[in-house]
Amino acid sequence: MPSRPRPIHDPRRDDCPWCGSKRLRTRLRSPDLRHRRPGTFVVDECRDCAHAFQNPRLTPEGLMLYDSDGDPRFSRGRLRATARVMLPFPEPESWLDVGTGDASFPRAAKELFTYTAFDGLDPTPRVERARAAGRLDEAHRGRLTTPEVLARLRGRYDVVSMLHHLEHTRDPKEELAAALTALRPGGHLLLELSDPASASATVLGKWWHPYDQPRHLHLIPLANLRTELEAQGCDIVSTDRRTPHTPHDLSTAVALRLAGSRLRPLTGPAVTLAAALDHLLAPALRRTRFSNAYRVVARKTARARPS
Template structure:
């Protein structure tokens, strides 16, 4: 459940500046004392190495949360001695950005550009710019080749972790029947106001009809789950045999995490429970009964700016125009090198008898 960074923990950032020198250097080992390494929720192996230890910068929480690494699949796992319902509510309390706001259709040149991108996915021209098809298709790929599925006949889409419903509302305007799953009561209410049919519960507890959905999306939701493989198995049963699953998560193996270390914005501790790499995301999907059709690295300008805001304890840096421009350049370069801050997979239901990867 991503969004633009709104860093809060300035005091902790100042105190922690000297502690991060990359993913494996400069870690204060005192924070590992007394902490047992958790098992990997993807492959079941015991994690073996402490990767980073950092506070909750977003909520200004001084407690430190360690992330351990699985030696088999490479996933990172957030370890917390106490992670019950009360702790979970506190972590998502206040102005947690993905739960706020409402969706408004883009206007003016932004609206025309958005309409032009949609034509690259096969949607009607609407108020699109008069560009040839090869350019609209190119714009669609740049914007994100799976940001929206192809036009429905009509189709049924489930958005898991739908937040306040911005994405669902945009698909409703394009003719989709959109349903959502969202555990936060306030966010679920805002999504309903935008026309999304929402079950206010976890994906594990949701009532999902078998084989009902043409498309299921998880936009920055899978990393918030303690048992991502179990959730994916549930969603596999709800997806049509010819349907598609679209998953987007942060990439802990990208350049952003390597450069910023414990200050990387997308650690988002303790809310992010599992920290994926391309290999561990592929494995999770494979174990759950999916086959990956394509995996892309997505540029994200906010990761660099947000991480530097944490690093220097200055929240305003997260929205500084120069840093956002630098973030775009860094993000595009990293994505082209397949080391982006964010990875996105499109998967289909694995055929019966198909071999498992790895």
């Protein structure tokens, strides 16, 4: 008798995965706008803590169906700017980049931290190709919360970076605890995330790229992340809602909107115009509620609880 196919969705939940509140509202319904694969996906929001999450959530098998190596890349200059925030601290001996993909970030950061050993962790073969290309000192294939992976990485790193990674994880709190376990005492956690409080999310709706259904499972408000890091035994060193802003909201929205329409032949010129507008407006927008991302640097203290 043939085996039954495994479900691609978890059961729909009636409470917030962040705070447990049952006061939920539907924030968004969206198809897969990027790859046009079948399905409609729901993003709910907690009325109490403002955490936004995919509901019902894709199972690991479902995520594999919709996963892609084609995520947008940040420029080398943008990645160097992110790494630069760690310059005020002693140069790390070892640095782990979680969700590293092709290791674009370690390659850029190495230009500033020439004596640091950069390792990468990713569930795809891309991390092994990055090691073969010389972008990483060590490549670890898998997920940080897997016990055998975490046992191998426990207490090894002075810095752990997660750049637009938590949005993809099934349990962000567990992922944070695992990252702290991989850190040495006094080490730093460098995080960048899409900001669900961005006014662009309201203006652009489902065409706002950080929604990215069905690949983004969580959109975490800055206040929630700060509170969780402190609860797990971290000191917040810095937060920034300005410089992490990436000027691509309009151009990505135009590309997604035109890709499946009769106006598709106009996509190239329209995206070029929208991209120019993105960059023209960026200096002003990053100082307003239209900024689309935030950054947190946190230090692991002696009170941090092990994963």
